[in-house]
Amino acid sequence: MDQRHATALKAAGMKATPKRLAILEMLEAEPGYASPEELWKRLKDRFDRLGLPTVYRNLEELSQSGVLSKVIHPNRQLYYYFCSNREHHHHFVCLSCRKVEDIPACGIEALEQEVSKRNGGKVLSHILQLNGLCGGCADNGEKR
Structure with a gap:
C-alpha cells in the first residue's frame, strides 16, 4: 500500500x-x-x-x-x-497524446471580482481547462 x-x-x-x-x-x-x-x-x-x-x-x-x-x-x-499539485492551478490537456500539464498562472481573480460586483454574490470556485495539442503532437502535425 x-x-x-x-x-x-x-x-x-x-x-x-x-x-x-x-x-x-x-x-x-x-x-x-x-x-x-x-x-x-x-x-x-x-x-x-x-x-x-x-x-x-x-x-x-x-x-x-x-x-x-x-x-x-x-x-x-x-x-x-x-x-x-495541491496548489491552485489549472490544466492544459493534449487531446492527442492525453498528456496533462499544470498551468500555474491564474488570471480568473479579476473576472471573479467583476462577477461578484455585478451580481452582488460571491464566486466560490472556478475551473479552467485548456484543450489543444502539446508541443510534441503539434510538431508531428497531429490534428483533432
Missing part, C-alpha cells in the same frame, strides 16, 4: 479502501488521463468483485474530494487524472 495515497485519502476525509488505493496507483502511473472504462478493464482482474459502477462512483468521490482531477473532453466523455 502506498502510504502517500492513504494519507491523501484520509486528509480528504475518505477511507483508504483497496479499490480506491488501486485506482490512485493506476492513475498516478499514467502519463495522462484515463477513462473509467479503461481503469475498470485494467483493475477487474485484481478484485473478485469490481463492477464498472463501483469504478465510476469511486472516481467521482475522489474527484469531488480533490484527490483526482476531472478532465472534460470535447467528446463529452469524462476522464480522470492524478495530479499531485
Whole structure:
C-alpha cells in the first residue's frame, strides 16, 4: 500500500479502501488521463468483485474530494487524472497524446471580482481547462 495515497485519502476525509488505493496507483502511473472504462478493464482482474459502477462512483468521490482531477473532453466523455499539485492551478490537456500539464498562472481573480460586483454574490470556485495539442503532437502535425 502506498502510504502517500492513504494519507491523501484520509486528509480528504475518505477511507483508504483497496479499490480506491488501486485506482490512485493506476492513475498516478499514467502519463495522462484515463477513462473509467479503461481503469475498470485494467483493475477487474485484481478484485473478485469490481463492477464498472463501483469504478465510476469511486472516481467521482475522489474527484469531488480533490484527490483526482476531472478532465472534460470535447467528446463529452469524462476522464480522470492524478495530479499531485495541491496548489491552485489549472490544466492544459493534449487531446492527442492525453498528456496533462499544470498551468500555474491564474488570471480568473479579476473576472471573479467583476462577477461578484455585478451580481452582488460571491464566486466560490472556478475551473479552467485548456484543450489543444502539446508541443510534441503539434510538431508531428497531429490534428483533432
